Amino acid sequence: MSEPLLQVRDLITAFDTDAGLIRAVDHVSFDISRGKTLGIVGESGCGKSVTAMSLVRLLPQPAGKILHGEVLFKGRDLTRLRPDEIRKVRGNEIGVIFQEPMTALNPVHRIGKQLSECFLVHKKYSKKEAWDAAIEMLRLVKIPAPELRAGDYPHQLSGGMRQRVVIAMALALKPDLIIADEPTTALDVTVQAQILDLMKRLQAEMGMSVILITHDLGVIAETCDEVVVMYGGRVVERAPVKELFARPLHAYTRGLLASIPRLETPRKSKLPVIPGMVASLRDLVPGCRFCQRMERQGSTLRDRPPFIEVSPGHWVEACPTCYASTDV
Amino acid sequence: MTPILSVRDLKVHFPVTGGLFMRQIGSVRAVDGVSFDIAPGETLGLVGESGCGKSTLGKAIVRLNDANNGSIHFNGRDITRLGRGAMRPVRSDLQMIFQDPVESLNARHSVREILEEPLIIHGHGSAMERRKRVDEMLERVGLPSASADRYPFEFSGGQRQRIGIARAIALKPKLIVCDEPVSALDVSVQSQVLNLLLELQKDLGLSYLFIAHDLAVVKHISDRVAVMYLGKIVELADAEAIYQRPKHAYTKALLSAIPEPDPTLEKDRILLEGDVPSPIDPPKGSAFGHRIKHPRYEETVGADLSLKQIEPGHWVAADPCCVEMDDWVKLSSASA
Numbered sequence: 029m030s031e032p033l034l035q036v037r038d039l040i041t042a043f044d045t046d047a048g049l050i051r052a053v054d055h056v057s058f059d060i061s062r063g064k065t066l067g068i069v070g071e072s073g074c075g076k077s078v079t080a081m082s083l084v085r086l087l088p089q090p091a092g093k094i095l096h097g098e099v100l101f102k103g104r105d106l107t108r109l110r111p112d113e114i115r116k117v118r119g120n121e122i123g124v125i126f127q128e129p130m131t132a133l134n135p136v137h138r139i140g141k142q143l144s145e146c147f148l149v150h151k152k153y154s155k156k157e158a159w160d161a162a163i164e165m166l167r168l169v170k171i172p173a174p175e176l177r178a179g180d181y182p183h184q185l186s187g188g189m190r191q192r193v194v195i196a197m198a199l200a201l202k203p204d205l206i207i208a209d210e211p212t213t214a215l216d217v218t219v220q221a222q223i224l225d226l227m228k229r230l231q232a233e234m235g236m237s238v239i240l241i242t243h244d245l246g247v248i249a250e251t252c253d254e255v256v257v258m259y260g261g262r263v264v265e266r267a268p269v270k271e272l273f274a275r276p277l278h279a280y281t282r283g284l285l286a287s288i289p290r291l292e293t294p295r296k297s298k299l300p301v302i303p304g305m306v307a308s309l310r311d312l313v314p315g316c317r318f319c320q321r322m323e324r325q326g327s328t329l330r331d332r333p334p335f336i337e338v339s340p341g342h343w344v345e346a347c348p349t350c351y352a353s354t355d356v
Numbered sequence: 357m358t359p360i361l362s363v364r365d366l367k368v369h370f371p372v373t374g375g376l377f378m379r380q381i382g383s384v385r386a387v388d389g390v391s392f393d394i395a396p397g398e399t400l401g402l403v404g405e406s407g408c409g410k411s412t413l414g415k416a417i418v419r420l421n422d423a424n425n426g427s428i429h430f431n432g433r434d435i436t437r438l439g440r441g442a443m444r445p446v447r448s449d450l451q452m453i454f455q456d457p458v459e460s461l462n463a464r465h466s467v468r469e470i471l472e473e474p475l476i477i478h479g480h481g482s483a484m485e486r487r488k489r490v491d492e493m494l495e496r497v498g499l500p501s502a503s504a505d506r507y508p509f510e511f512s513g514g515q516r517q518r519i520g521i522a523r524a525i526a527l528k529p530k531l532i533v534c535d536e537p538v539s540a541l542d543v544s545v546q547s548q549v550l551n552l553l554l555e556l557q558k559d560l561g562l563s564y565l566f567i568a569h570d571l572a573v574v575k576h577i578s579d580r581v582a583v584m585y586l587g588k589i590v591e592l593a594d595a596e597a598i599y600q601r602p603k604h605a606y607t608k609a610l611l612s613a614i615p616e617p618d619p620t621l622e623k624d625r626i627l628l629e630g631d632v633p634s635p636i637d638p639p640k641g642s643a644f645g646h647r648i649k650h651p652r653y654e655e656t657v658g659a660d661l662s663l664k665q666i667e668p669g670h671w672v673a674a675d676p677c678c679v680e681m682d683d684w685v686k687l688s689s690a691s692a
Contacts, residue, residue, distance in 0.1 A: 071542035072513075187406075216405035216569060218628045221613035225627055243543060246615030269619045287547040288617055289576035291599055296554055296577065299547035305512050306542075 032059035033204060033237050034083070039097035041075075041082045044090070050309045052078040054261040055332065056097075060205070060254075065231065065238040067252035067269070069245060069284075073306055075261040076241045080207050082107075083239075084122055085114045102204070120150055123198030127210035129190035132197070133182040139193050140166070140178025146200040165196040169226060188219035195227065202234060209241045224251055245288055249273060254341070257281050260317030261309065263335065264350075267342040277338065279350040280318045316347035324349060358432065359393035360531055360563050361417065366390045366426035368409070368416045372636055385635050386412040388587030389426070391663070394531065399557065399564040401578030401595065403571055403610065405632050409587040410567045414533045417565065418452045419443055431530060448478050448527035455536035457516035461508040467494070467519055468504040474526045493522040497552060514545035518552065525556060531563045538573060550577060571614050575599055580669075583607045586643040587635055590678065592663060593670035603666055605678040606644045645677025652676045664690040 041053035053075045060066045068076045081087050083099050083106065099106040101122070106114060118124065126132045134142055143165055144158035153161060159178070166174035169192040182190055191211060198206055208227070212220035228251060231238055240251060248255055248269065255272045257265040257280065265278040276282045283302035293299070304321045313320045315329040333347040344351050368387040371380040386409040394400045404410045415421040417428055419435065427436045435446055454460040461470055471490045475481065481489065491501045497518040508516055517537060524532050534553070538546040554577065556562060568574050574581060575595050582592040583606065591604040602608045609626040616623070628647065633639060639646035641656030655676055663671040664687050672679060674687045 071544060216632075217571070217613040217615075218405060218609060220615070221625055222627055222629075224615070225625070244615060245543070245617040249617045249619040249621075250615045252619075273617070273619050284543060285617065287544050289547070289550065289572045290617065291572055291575060291614070293572075293576055295575065295579075295595060298551050298554070299576070301548045301551060302544040305514060305545065 033062045033102065034060045034239075035098070035100040036079075036083065037098040037100070039079065039082060039099065040095040041078055041087065042093055042095050043088075044093065047310055049093075049095075051095075051312075052261055052309060053082060054312075055335075056258075056261075056263050057335070058256050058263065058266055060237050060239060062204070062237055063231075063235050064253040065240055065251055067248040067255045068239065068241045068258060069243065069248050069255060070258035071243060071306060073309065074258040076258050077209050079258070080209055080239060080241050084118050084124060084207060085109075085111075086118075086124070116150075119146060119203070120201050121203050122205045122207060123201070123203040125191075125194055125198045125206060125208040125211045127213050129187065129194045129214075130182065132194045133190060135182055138179050138181055139185070143178075143193070143197055143200060146197060150201050161200070162196075165200050166193070168199070168230070169193070169196045171196075188215055188222065191215060191219075191223055192226070195223070195230075199230060199234070203236060205237045205239065206231075207239045207241075210243070211240070212247065213242070213244070220247075227251070245285065257284070260306065260312050260320075262317065262332075262345060263343070264318065264345045265343065271339075271342055275342075277342070277344045277351055278318070279322075279352070316345070316350055318350045319347060357395050359429075360396045360398075360431055361394040361565070362427075362429040363393070363417065364391045364427045364429075366413070366416060366428065367424045368412050368421050369424045382636055385587050385638060387416060387423075388635075388638075389662075390584075390587075390589050391426075392582055392589065392592060394563050394565060396530070396563055397557070397561050398580070399566050399578045401574035401581040402565060402567045402584060403569060403574050403581060404584035405569065405610075407632050407635065408584045409635070410584050411535055413584070414452070414535045414565060414567050418447075418450055418533050420452075444477075448474075449530045450533075451524040451527070451529040451531075452533045452535065453517075453520050453524050453537045455539055457513060457520045457540070458508070460520055461516060461523075463508055466505055466507055467499075470508070470519065471504075471523055471526055474523060478527055480527070489526070493526055496525070496556070497522045498548075512545070514541050514549060517541060517549050521549075521552065521556070525560065525562075528560065529562065531565065533565045533567070535567045536569070537566075539568060539570065546573070553577065571599075571611060583610065586632060586638055588643070588661075588673070589663060589671075590644065590673045590675070591671065593667075593672075597667070597670050601670075603670070603672040603679055603683055604644075604675075605648065642673075642675045642677045645675060648677070650677035666690060 036058050039056045042049045042051045056079055070076045082094055094107050140162050143162035147153040147158035147161045163174045163178050171177050171192055212223050252269050255269050256263050259280045265281045276285055286300040313329040315331050316333050319328045328347050328349050333345045336346045337343050369383040369385050372382040374381045402410050416423050423436055468490050472486050475486045494501050499518055538549050566577055578595045581595045581598045582589045585606050591607045609628050612626045641653055645653040645656055661673050661675045664674045666672050666686055676684050
């Protein structure tokens with residue numbers, strides 16, 4: 029197998045708060061191969077977004093800090109780059125798509141201008157060349173009448189159209205990796221289907237890798253090659269997508285998969301639930317955090333469970349209570 | 357059985373003002389001629405994309421929006437034009453749960469104050485009895501009674517939604533309008549809240565109008581489902597029928613767009629082009645036919661596209677752009 033495009037090794041990210049350093053990401057490791065899509069799934073506060081933002085060093089400052097670990101991207105450790113170096117990586121080599129397109133777009137500039145800026149700054153195009161390239165990008169993301177739309181301000185576009193513009197910006201410089209943080213969560217299902225289809229198509233055409241962060245297991249199932257399941261700042265399970273859905277090994281993954289209503293679930297039946305709720309980051313135990321949620325007592329809360337590869341590519345946090353190796 | 361709620365040809369239009377004197381220059385036809393019934397103990401699911409008018413419809417039913425036209429009969433009484441005072445006693449039977457439990461709970465009131473308020477307004481019991489009732493409600497929705505003296509910010513999203521639900525059931529209502537009650541919650545918490553809503557329905561005989569955009573959730577909780585597009589209901593049927601045998605092209609597209617949590621599934625997705633058209637200047641004929649640029653669109657301009665019964669209990673808009681040919685033949689001969 030070829031060298032992965034990105035290798036995350038033992039990443040720890042913490043926030044400096046009044047209550048001391050709080051680890052939002054705690055010993056996270058995963059790889060992503062070229063041309064593949066990796067999904068990171070988990071509930072709010074599980075650290076999925078912080079993980080992604082750590083990769084490109086877009087943590088809220090000054091509170092967010094990477095305490096430990098490596099992010100190897102094409103052989104370079106991104107955690108050690110100078111601010112001007114990482115800025116060149118973002119955009120040029122790694123594109124980022126955020127959940128709420130309005131926060132990524134400048135409301136007082138026309139979208140054509142915002143897009144052409146990528147080309148002016150990173151590629152040193154002339155104004156005319158940059159504008160033409162911007163229109164070309166708008167056409168690529170299927171915005172109708174791109175010559176006219178380029179003159180619009182973000183508020184004149186619908187949510188789906190805005191997200192297309194953000195995707196166009198992320199793709200403009202043909203990066204090797206796209207990090208998409210809940211790119212379709214704010215959109216309607218029909219628009220979500222359009223955007224996911226668009227991303228898939230562009231990915232195939234341009235051969236880039238994608239890290240897709242979402243809480244929607246349906247989106248994961250339909251778009252990802254590999255999945256990382258996070259809970260309480262840690263990766264509890266990591267597997268190829270079909271393997272994960274067919275043979276979930278960690279109790280949390282199983283609970284998550286069981287609790288979503290599906291179209292074939294008998295109507296008005298009681299849904300299986302995961303009892304309790306996610307503990308606050310401040311109160312997390314050093315050991316198995318899912319045991320903590322299940323209010324179990326004992327030794328599993330004490331030490332961080334080992335993260336082991338149980339079959340090729342299928343990793344699980346092997347807490348003796350939460351990891352079931354045999355039955356399904 | 358007499359329906360608990362009967363809505364007929366309901367229209368809610370909002371004025372659009374502009375120009376120097378802020379005169380009305382148009383209107384947003386948020387809800388544009390909607391009719392349906394809800395039976396006692398029944399859940400009607402209402403689905404559609406943002407801007408289709410589903411929330412406006414929900415608010416109009418509990419009279420947070422005024423209707424421009426049509427009627428709302430609740431519990432055998434016409435409540436369409438009741439004033440604030442006359443509406444008050446009705447409200448104890450007609451409650452609402454909102455999407456965002458943070459926005460809908462007063463941050464400066466303790467949970468006890470929040471839950472006691474409806475009891476005080478409606479003059480239920482003495483202070484002692486109210487206290488008891490609050491504790492009962494908390495237990496009913498699965499919160500420890502110690503929660504009563506805490507404030508909303510001390511709770512997680514799922515717990516806050518439980519508080520919202522406790523408030524809604526405080527006065528033992530007959531119908532609750534649930535506007536996206538689980539959309540803001542995490543997956544594992546969502547199933548807890550759905551279970552609670554189902555349980556309460558069974559125990560208290562509640563009816564729900566359940567508004568949501570998540571079709572799997574709606575199917576799970578609903579007896580019947582109405583699909584709304586641009587201010588109008590385009591299909592209304594038993595939940596199983598809607599999902600197994602959708603008739604309207606929009607319903608089909610909506611269903612095919614749901615990402616299914618099954619990676620082995622290869623599905624033929626109907627990808628819609630474009631967005632929902634603006635309700636300020638909706639197409640003259642079939643709104644969905646216009647979006648998909650259907651060749652028969654012109655026929656629908658000025659035509660009667662109201663719901664007709666294609667099978668017993670399965671209603672679909674009589675719109676040649678949006679149904680299969682053989683269904684269209686059936687619809688053309690069906691009575692409204």
